[in-house]
Amino acid sequence: MTATPDPRKQFVRQVLNQAQTLGLSQPAEGEADAPVNIALCKYWGKRDPVLNLPVNSSLSISLPGFGTTTRLLWRPDSDVTGLQRLTLNGTPISPEDPVFQRLAAFLALFPAADQGRFDIDTHNQVPTAAGLASSASGFAALVKVMNQAFGWELSQEKCSLLARLGSGSASRSLYDGFAIWHQGLRADGLDSYATALPQVWPSLCVGLVEVDTSQKSIGSTAGMQQTVSDCDLYQAWPKQAQKALSTLQLALETQDFATLGKTAEHNALSMHATMIATWPPILYWQPQSVAAMQTVWQLRADGVGVYFTMDAGPNLKLLFEEQDRPAVEQAFGNLTILRPFARA
Amino acid sequence: MTATPDPRKQFVRQVLNQAQTLGLSQPAEGEADAPVNIALCKYWGKRDPVLNLPVNSSLSISLPGFGTTTRLLWRPDSDVTGLQRLTLNGTPISPEDPVFQRLAAFLALFPAADQGRFDIDTHNQVPTAAGLASSASGFAALVKVMNQAFGWELSQEKCSLLARLGSGSASRSLYDGFAIWHQGLRADGLDSYATALPQVWPSLCVGLVEVDTSQKSIGSTAGMQQTVSDCDLYQAWPKQAQKALSTLQLALETQDFATLGKTAEHNALSMHATMIATWPPILYWQPQSVAAMQTVWQLRADGVGVYFTMDAGPNLKLLFEEQDRPAVEQAFGNLTILRPFARA
Numbered sequence: 195m196t197a198t199p200d201p202r203k204q205f206v207r208q209v210l211n212q213a214q215t216l217g218l219s220q221p222a223e224g225e226a227d228a229p230v231n232i233a234l235c236k237y238w239g240k241r242d243p244v245l246n247l248p249v250n251s252s253l254s255i256s257l258p259g260f261g262t263t264t265r266l267l268w269r270p271d272s273d274v275t276g277l278q279r280l281t282l283n284g285t286p287i288s289p290e291d292p293v294f295q296r297l298a299a300f301l302a303l304f305p306a307a308d309q310g311r312f313d314i315d316t317h318n319q320v321p322t323a324a325g326l327a328s329s330a331s332g333f334a335a336l337v338k339v340m341n342q343a344f345g346w347e348l349s350q351e352k353c354s355l356l357a358r359l360g361s362g363s364a365s366r367s368l369y370d371g372f373a374i375w376h377q378g379l380r381a382d383g384l385d386s387y388a389t390a391l392p393q394v395w396p397s398l399c400v401g402l403v404e405v406d407t408s409q410k411s412i413g414s415t416a417g418m419q420q421t422v423s424d425c426d427l428y429q430a431w432p433k434q435a436q437k438a439l440s441t442l443q444l445a446l447e448t449q450d451f452a453t454l455g456k457t458a459e460h461n462a463l464s465m466h467a468t469m470i471a472t473w474p475p476i477l478y479w480q481p482q483s484v485a486a487m488q489t490v491w492q493l494r495a496d497g498v499g500v501y502f503t504m505d506a507g508p509n510l511k512l513l514f515e516e517q518d519r520p521a522v523e524q525a526f527g528n529l530t531i532l533r534p535f536a537r538a
Numbered sequence: 539m540t541a542t543p544d545p546r547k548q549f550v551r552q553v554l555n556q557a558q559t560l561g562l563s564q565p566a567e568g569e570a571d572a573p574v575n576i577a578l579c580k581y582w583g584k585r586d587p588v589l590n591l592p593v594n595s596s597l598s599i600s601l602p603g604f605g606t607t608t609r610l611l612w613r614p615d616s617d618v619t620g621l622q623r624l625t626l627n628g629t630p631i632s633p634e635d636p637v638f639q640r641l642a643a644f645l646a647l648f649p650a651a652d653q654g655r656f657d658i659d660t661h662n663q664v665p666t667a668a669g670l671a672s673s674a675s676g677f678a679a680l681v682k683v684m685n686q687a688f689g690w691e692l693s694q695e696k697c698s699l700l701a702r703l704g705s706g707s708a709s710r711s712l713y714d715g716f717a718i719w720h721q722g723l724r725a726d727g728l729d730s731y732a733t734a735l736p737q738v739w740p741s742l743c744v745g746l747v748e749v750d751t752s753q754k755s756i757g758s759t760a761g762m763q764q765t766v767s768d769c770d771l772y773q774a775w776p777k778q779a780q781k782a783l784s785t786l787q788l789a790l791e792t793q794d795f796a797t798l799g800k801t802a803e804h805n806a807l808s809m810h811a812t813m814i815a816t817w818p819p820i821l822y823w824q825p826q827s828v829a830a831m832q833t834v835w836q837l838r839a840d841g842v843g844v845y846f847t848m849d850a851g852p853n854l855k856l857l858f859e860e861q862d863r864p865a866v867e868q869a870f871g872n873l874t875i876l877r878p879f880a881r882a
């Protein structure tokens with residue numbers, strides 16, 4: 195009569211190691227934040243959907259100024275345990291809400307959830323209208339605040355491992371600047387975490403083009419799984435991504451913007467191509483997405499160094515350098531421009 | 539000092555065999571027509587671009603009532619030879635025009651072009667606005683009229699071989715109804731021709747959605763070649779196409795419309811996906827193409843049996859059966875509806 199052990203609980207225990215038993219007799223509290231990130235080489239396809247292990251390594255740029263700030267209060271309690279209260283941007287979230295349930299399920303992987311109650315306030319400074327997911331910054335901030343509140347003193351790599359369990363791309367939101375999430379080889383997932391890259395790129399601009407604010411018709415996890423299992427063309431994706439990753443790393447080292455831009459755009463379009471070629475087809479693009487792509491391509495034909503990337507949604511994220519900012523701003527009306535390496 | 543022999547001339551000589559020497563002392567004339575066709579499994583990628591040999595077999599439906607009618611007059615002449623006069627829909631075409639030059643180059647492959655002059659009048663009844671290529675029906679009609687005028691008495695398969703040399707998809711325009719262009723295995727291309735399929739489908743409707751009438755930014759041959767040489771995802775295409783072809787043949791035998799429709803749509807989207815995933819990206823879609831796709835998908839969600847296919851252009855060709863015609867007509871404003879098997 196033994197229950198099947200949850201491999202995620204086992205994973206958390208391994209990562210926490212000695213740290214897990216510390217600090218569970220006294221109330222704990224803290225506050226931490228984490229940025230959203232935009233992948234230039236996409237995470238697309240899971241080799242293990244339970245442990246969130248990816249088919250390919252990915253590379254991202256974080257957007258400081260946009261992300262999640264999370265306050266945590268934990269109190270030992272034998273009557274009520276686990277997530278008891280969650281507010282999002284000041285509004286209480288019902289325990290029936292999928293957001294509450296996803297967070298509660300994540301916290302339940304930690305020993306502290308059996309020994310006390312969590313009260314969590316989380317604030318997203320994320321332009322959700324521009325299609326930036328808050329789950330990456332959300333889980334990264336949550337792991338950071340637990341690490342701090344419980345005094346685990348885990349390295350950033352270990353925090354990245356834990357954040358990955360909540361949302362794959364959260365593994366990269368532990369860092370500012372560029373980061374690589376290494377796919378790893380191990381079945382237990384202990385080598386699949388992100389590390390920061392040393393390069394800075396002061397003139398780099400990211401432009402958020404708002405296309406559509408409505409709900410996605412299919413979630414990115416579902417889209418990913420269907421593509422991996424049903425799309426003939428997907429078989430070429432891992433190789434495409436591996437090539438893109440090497441090219442991007444070289445472009446970062448040599449500060450070669452055109453290579454950075456075209457590799458990111460090609461990688462994003464290849465990811466969308468695998469979705470378009472699955473059945474039933476998954477097309478996240480809206481008519482305005484195509485219009486925005488055409489604007490980018492026209493700008494390039496006119497000599498402006500601008501490229502785009504897209505996640506599992508209809509919005510474009512533009513990549514360009516400071517000197518091309520006026521031309522890009524002129525071509526796109528409603529554009530939010532961020533400079534990932536600008537000093538605040 | 540031997541010139542490199544043109545493999546296309548060699549090919550024509552092999553196909554014509556004895557027929558080539560007949561009828562070259564007297565003037566010859568005739569008139570023939572051929573329909574346009576829409577591929578349900580696409581021709582995408584050439585294994586030999588000179589002989590127009592495809593990577594994969596393809597399957598099409600011809601659209602009677604739309605196509606090309608060509609009149610040919612040939613006169614033996616030792617002073618001026620080859621194509622001397624071409625009219626298209628009654629308008630004389632200049633020898634500098636690419637249309638004239640393509641036709642002249644094709645005719646130059648035939649012995650008759652060295653021994654006399656061609657005068658050709660060609661009329662297209664093709665809704666070019668809806669993105670139907672006239673090159674398929676044009677080359678098929680031209681080969682048919684030569685076969686007739688010169689008394690070659692070639693089989694339809696041999697005419698298909700010759701038409702293929704002008705334009706790959708022309709190989710399928712020799713026939714009404716469904717046709718398969720067999721990719722063939724031989725390096726000399728003599729086994730790469732189309733044959734007719736016996737099935738009829740009286741309730742089948744084809745709807746032409748007009749999206750855009752402007753020029754293509756990249757021709758389909760150039761797009762095809764770039765995709766074959768540069769796109770990682772293309773490597774999965776031949777397998778996709780082979781599967782689609784088998785599935786379509788079975789759907790024709792069992793008159794299973796849903797399978798016919800979804801296989802055609804999936805195959806077309808897979809072809810476009812290989813273009814989207816090449817670099818620089820090739821996107822034939824316009825914003826209105828995406829809007830039309832969304833309309834099709836919404837109709838299907840509402841229980842209407844409608845699917846689409848697209849060639850290397852922005853327009854959608856809808857596939858549905860007679861009973862769903864009212865719903866499809868209501869959802870699409872400017873729709874040209876054809877019934878390939880309706881008795882005229």
